[in-house]
Amino acid sequence: MTELRPSLSELFWGMLQVALSAFGGGLSAWSQRIVVEQRRWMTNEQFLTGLTVARLFPGPNQINMAVYIGAEFHGLSGALVALAGMLLLPFSLLMGLGLAYFHFHTIPSVDRVLAGVVAAAAGMALSMGFKILDQYWNDRVALLLAAVVFLALSLFDQRLIPVVLIAGPLAMAWYWPRRRANP
Amino acid sequence: MSGLLAAAAACEPAHLSDLGTLLQVLWQFLSLSLFSLGGGNTLLAEYHHLAVAQFCWLTNTQFADLYALAEAAPGPSSMLVGLLGLGAGWREGPFWALLSAYGAEAAILLPSTLLMVTACLSWKRLEHSPWRVAFERGLGPITLGILFAVGLKILRTADTNFAGLLVSVLVCVLMLRTRISPLWFMAVAGVLGGLGVINR
Numbered sequence: 001m002t003e004l005r006p007s008l009s010e011l012f013w014g015m016l017q018v019a020l021s022a023f024g025g026g027l028s029a030w031s032q033r034i035v036v037e038q039r040r041w042m043t044n045e046q047f048l049t050g051l052t053v054a055r056l057f058p059g060p061n062q063i064n065m066a067v068y069i070g071a072e073f074h075g076l077s078g079a080l081v082a083l084a085g086m087l088l089l090p091f092s093l094l095m096g097l098g099l100a101y102f103h104f105h106t107i108p109s110v111d112r113v114l115a116g117v118v119a120a121a122a123g124m125a126l127s128m129g130f131k132i133l134d135q136y137w138n139d140r141v142a143l144l145l146a147a148v149v150f151l152a153l154s155l156f157d158q159r160l161i162p163v164v165l166i167a168g169p170l171a172m173a174w175y176w177p178r179r180r181a182n183p
Numbered sequence: 184m185s186g187l188l189a190a191a192a193a194c195e196p197a198h199l200s201d202l203g204t205l206l207q208v209l210w211q212f213l214s215l216s217l218f219s220l221g222g223g224n225t226l227l228a229e230y231h232h233l234a235v236a237q238f239c240w241l242t243n244t245q246f247a248d249l250y251a252l253a254e255a256a257p258g259p260s261s262m263l264v265g266l267l268g269l270g271a272g273w274r275e276g277p278f279w280a281l282l283s284a285y286g287a288e289a290a291i292l293l294p295s296t297l298l299m300v301t302a303c304l305s306w307k308r309l310e311h312s313p314w315r316v317a318f319e320r321g322l323g324p325i326t327l328g329i330l331f332a333v334g335l336k337i338l339r340t341a342d343t344n345f346a347g348l349l350v351s352v353l354v355c356v357l358m359l360r361t362r363i364s365p366l367w368f369m370a371v372a373g374v375l376g377g378l379g380v381i382n383r
Contacts, residue, residue: 019258027259049306056319057302058216059295060223060261067296071303079300083292090258091265095284097256098249098269099277105248114248115383116376119347120368121251123354125337128224129330130359135323142324149328153228154335160229161218164325171321177313 004040005073008081014039015066015085027062035069042072063087145171201275207238208271208283209290212264216294221326223261228329228336230267235340240271244383247340255369264291347381 006014014034021030028051036047050072054064063083070082104110136142149167152158211233219226227250234241241249249270253263268287272280302309309315338351354368375381 050303053299053302053306055222056315057295057299058219059292059299060219060259062259063223063261063292064295064299067299068303071300075304076297076300079296079303083296087258087262087288090256091262091285091288094253094256094258094262095265095269095281097252098266098284099280101248101252101266102269102273102280105245109377112379112382113373113377114251115343115347116350116372116374116381117251117255117369118247118341118383119343119350119376119381120354120365120372121254122247122338122341122343123351123368124254124358124365125224125227125250126334126351126355127358129327129334130355132221132323132327132330136327139324142327145324146328146331149325150331153329153332159232160226160329161215164218164220164329167325168322171325172317173321175320176317 006039006041008074008078010039011070011073011078011082012085014041015069015082016089018066019086019090028065031062031065031069041069046072141174201272201279204271204275205279205283205286208268208287211238212268212287212290213294216291217298219261219291219295220322221330223259224333225326225329227263227333230263231336231340234267234270238271240267240273243340243342245270247337247342250337250340251369255366261291262288264288341383343381343383346375347383350375350381 018027018031018034021034032044032047035041036044042050050065050068051061054061054068057064059067063086066082066086067079070078070080072078074081105114136146145167149163152163152167153160215226215229218229231246235243235246246267249266250263253260253266256262265284265288268284269280271287272283338348341347341351343351350372354365354372357363357368358365372381
């Protein structure tokens with residue numbers, strides 16, 4: 001399989017295709033299908049490396065993935081073009097929806113329906129922590145760290161930035177690899 | 184500040200010039216960008232603090248509504264930031280609302296994007312560095328703690344009746360145990376809301 005190097009405009013349209021295909025979720029599966037299988041810009045290994053980097057660094061995963069794909073071919077300008085392709089249309093649609101919301105949300109029937117949707121969305125938010133709890137279940141230090149961070153934020157109402165700036169370096173020191181990593 | 188309950192009462196709507204609001208929005212989101220660990224949802228409680236408690240751009244109810252809207256709409260759910268920007272500029276009219284919406288989204292994405300580009304270009308060196316290993320393993324448990332705090336915060340913000348709370352818990356369990364699309368949960372819960380079973 002030969003990889004084809006996309007131009008900036010191909011990047012834009014490719015990412016737009018990913019964004020449109022992923023209506024209703026499954027964004028990373030679609031971007032794999034389109035970027036690796038259909039358009040053959042990358043090998044599967046390259047794509048998976050991208051996912052690793054995207055999950056590791058700050059920022060939304062799917063957005064970071066677009067940045068990775070763009071940067072791989074055209075550096076910073078590629079990253080920005082890929083981002084624009086992935087975001088511009090869905091974001092503009094959402095802003096239309098948002099303007100409609102601010103116009104109409106005081107109508108009682110709209111507010112009633114939203115109250116229901118909000119209850120479901122709160123359940124989704126609640127599930128996020130439980131979703132990754134399993135992988136830390138056997139690590140007491142990790143659970144302790146998580147509990148301290150949780151209490152600092154929820155019970156003592158501390159802000160996120162100072163909490164991360166204090167807990168982050170401590171956790172990194174604890175998890176610093178003891179044996180030398182193979183180069 | 185012991186602000187969970189007092190926050191809404193302590194808040195005075197900010198009287199700012201149009202440009203002042205915009206710059207404030209931009210700065211707040213720029214400075215949060217690099218702290219969006221674990222895929223971005225870790226910032227939800229901070230967004231709530233900014234928009235509801237600190238600057239009074241939105242009410243508690245509006246924040247909960249916009250969060251649900253961003254989850255329901257197609258595209259990355261991080262686009263919530265745009266909706267918050269929209270709410271921040273709304274008092275000054277649709278033009279400023281949209282300007283601050285696009286500005287907010289650009290501001291939250293720019294620093295993390297620049298870092299990501301740097302990371303991509305130097306990944307070969309970073310991949311086996313002890314810094315990378317320590318960062319990955321150390322920040323994981325912190326992300327775990329933050330996500331639980333965020334879940335609780337959103338649940339408090341939703342502030343529905345008992346039926347609503349029951350639906351939230353049920354959705355949480357179903358999210359973990361099944362692979363049903365969350366759109367169905369929101370649709371069914373929306374109907375329950377329309378019928379008046381869930382209210383706030």
